[in-house]
Structure formats: structure tokens, C-alpha cells
Amino acid sequence: xxxxxxxxxxxxxxxxxxxxxxxxxxxxxxxxxxxxxxxxxxxxxxxxxxxxxxxxxxxxxxxxxxxxxxxxxxxxxxxxxxxxxxxxxxxxxxxxxxxxxxxxxxxxxxxxxxxxxxxxxxxxxxxxxxxxxxxxxxxxxxxxxxxxxxxxxxxxxxxxxxxxxxxxxxxxxxxxxxxxxxxxxxxxxxxxxxxxxxxxxxxxxxxxxxxxxxxxxxxxxxxxxxxxxxxxxxxxxxxxxxxxxxxxxxxxxxxxxxxxxxxxxxxxxxxxxxxxxxxxxxxxxxxxxxxxxxxxx
DNA sequence: AAACAGGGGTTAA
DNA sequence: TTAACCCCTGTT
Numbered sequence: 247x248x249x250x251x252x253x254x255x256x257x258x259x260x261x262x263x264x265x266x267x268x269x270x271x272x273x274x275x276x277x278x279x280x281x282x283x284x285x286x287x288x289x290x291x292x293x294x295x296x297x298x299x300x301x302x303x304x305x306x307x308x309x310x311x312x313x314x315x316x317x318x319x320x321x322x323x324x325x326x327x328x329x330x331x332x333x334x335x336x337x338x339x340x341x342x343x344x345x346x347x348x349x350x351x352x353x354x355x356x357x358x359x360x361x362x363x364x365x366x367x368x369x370x371x372x373x374x375x376x377x378x379x380x381x382x383x384x385x386x387x388x389x390x391x392x393x394x395x396x397x398x399x400x401x402x403x404x405x406x407x408x409x410x411x412x413x414x415x416x417x418x419x420x421x422x423x424x425x426x427x428x429x430x431x432x433x434x435x436x437x438x439x440x441x442x443x444x445x446x447x448x449x450x451x452x453x454x455x456x457x458x459x460x461x462x463x464x465x466x467x468x469x470x471x472x473x474x475x476x477x478x479x480x481x482x483x484x485x486x487x488x489x490x491x492x493x494x495x496x497x498x499x500x501x502x503x504x505x506x507x508x509x510x511x512x513x514x515x516x517x518x519x520x521x522x523x524x525x526x527x528x529x530x531x532x533x534x535x536x537x538x539x540x541x542x543x
Numbered sequence: 544a545a546a547c548a549g550g551g552g553t554t555a556a
Numbered sequence: 557t558t559a560a561c562c563c564c565t566g567t568t
Binding site: 278370371373374375376377378380381426427430464465466467468469470473486488489490491529533 | 550552554
């Protein structure tokens with residue numbers, strides 16, 4: 247059958263999706279936006295989304311989603327992989343910038359996953375001053391501790407519900423080994439459980455206000471707030487500026503050291519309302535090619 | 544082998 | 557504006 251431009255075919259235990267463009271599993275899963283997809287020996291990735299696991303592989307413009315049905319595609323995967331968005335159009339607009347053109351060449355198959363707001367919030371609190379393998383371990387530890395077991399044979403656990411984390415004691419949260427971030431997880435969970443902030447509220451604010459609102463949560467500063475807004479599909483004109491993005495902007499664009507505010511204003515000027523996507527291509531490009539790492543402290 | 548640096552920032556001073 | 561921060565891995 248056909249669904250919104252994609253040809254989908256149900257096979258036993260597996261879904262085949264054709265006509266998938268601007269899509270590269272490595273670019274998507276290794277560009278730092280998600281923490282629950284693990285590369286497998288067959289080159290595919292196994293991940294846990296909305297309480298269900300899936301294994302995804304790709305051959306050209308065809309993707310195979312193991313443990314998914316056509317109905318799952320319509321209800322979950324189409325949106326999750328942002329398949330309704332034309333990334334060719336985004337890239338064409340950004341490629342007018344010669345530097346960006348290079349960055350896009352590196353990560354041409356990046357797509358911004360539409361991830362769960364609550365899971366992204368906690369995941370990016372954990373990401374502060376941390377590295378990806380450890381963030382992944384910590385998120386998984388939280389899931390094992392407080393999520394639901396969805397596949398005993400492979401120890402797959404869903405991300406914990408807000409109410410469950412909110413009820414956990416700080417001592418319990420500490421067992422996920424997130425260190426000084428545990429107290430942020432603890433307090434933020436309680437605030438979120440009493441609906442301190444909802445995604446719907448943020449959608450109705452402008453980006454600056456939404457950012458400010460998120461930063462009221464413990465453990466959420468400017469960078470983490472931008473990541474939460476972007477990777478939860480709430481706002482797209484943000485420019486999450488971590489050390490990599492700072493370095494790549496300084497090296498390729500500004501040619502000097504620059505502050506956070508300066509970089510973000512420059513990005514807004516240069517990339518308009520596509521700053522989020524621009525940031526993601528730059529981040530992936532900078533990390534893969536270690537741009538900005540030479541002779542910088 | 545034991546010490547040390549530093550990591551996809553935030554907080555508190 | 558700047559140091560401390562949990563934990564862990566990779567480096568001296």
C-alpha cells in the first residue's frame with residue numbers, strides 16, 4: 247500500500263518502506279539527538295520508542311523496520327522519522343551558504359526525530375557536561391530501574407513514566423549513576439508531575455519565552471533548553487550551542503573566539519528560521535571531522 | 544600502577 | 557565571571 251508518498255509493505259514481523267529519501271541511519275542516530283538507539287552487528291540500529299522496540303536497517307531508499315506493522319508506521323514511525331518533512335528543501339535553502347554546503351555533505355541523511363518531550367527533557371538534563379556513551383548508559387539504567395520491561399529476553403525497558411520517576415526517592419535516582427545531575431532529575435520529575443510545564447504551553451509561546459520557561463527547571467540551562475525544544479519538535483528556530491558548535495562556528499564563520507549570545511545572534515542572522523537544522527549539520531560535521539580541535543584549549 | 548584531565552553545561556557564589 | 561560538580565574513560 248501507499249501512505250503519503252511512501253510505499254509500505256507488511257512482511258511477517260517486519261515492515262518495508264520504500265521511497266525514503268534524505269535518510270541515512272548513521273547520520274540520524276549518530277548525530278547526537280537520541281540516546282536509545284544502539285548499532286547492531288548487521289549495520290542496523292535497535293531502539294526503544296514509545297514503549298516499543300524496533301530494529302531498523304536500510305538499503306538505499308528502502309528501510310526495513312523489524313517489529314513494526316503498517317499501522318505502526320502510520321501511528322508512530324512516519325511522524326518519528328519526520329517523514330512528512332522535505333529535507334531536500336531545507337538543504338537547498340541552507341546550501342546557499344558555502345560553508346553549510348560542506349557540512350550538509352557530511353550529514354546529508356540527517357533527520358530530526360520527533361521524540362517524546364518528557365524523555366527528551368530528562369535525557370538532556372543527563373547530557374550536561376557528559377558524553378554520549380555515558381548518557382546512553384544512564385538513560386538505560388533509569389529505564390531498567392523505573393520503566394516497564396517490554397522484552398525480557400533482551401532486557402528492553404521503556405522510558406519511565408513521569409509519575410513513577412516523581413515518586414522515586416533521591417537515593418533511588420542516584421542508582422542511575424548520573425552523579426550531580428540526579429538531584430536535577432529528582433526535582434524536575436516532581437515539578438513535571440505537577441504539570442509545571444507542558445509541551446502544549448510551550449507551543450503557544452514564542453521561542454524566547456519557551457526557552458526561559460524551560461530554564462526554570464533544575465538542570466536546564468540555555469543549551470539544554472534549546473536541545474529540548476528542538477529534539478522534542480517544539481521549536482525549530484533554536485541554535486543549541488555546545489562546545490562543538492561553538493568551536494565550529496568560531497573556526498569556520500567568525501574566525502575568532504565568541505560568546506554564546508554572539509554566536510546565536512550570528513546564526514539567526516545567517517540561517518533565519520532554519521537555525522536548528524543548521525546546527526545539526528554543523529554539529530555532525532564538526533564532530534566527525536574534528537573541526538576546531540586543533541590548538542584550542 | 545596511581546594520579547590526572549576532561550567531557551555535547553548548570554549552578555551558586 | 558568563574559570554580560565546583562559525580563562519574564567514568566583514556567592518558568601519563
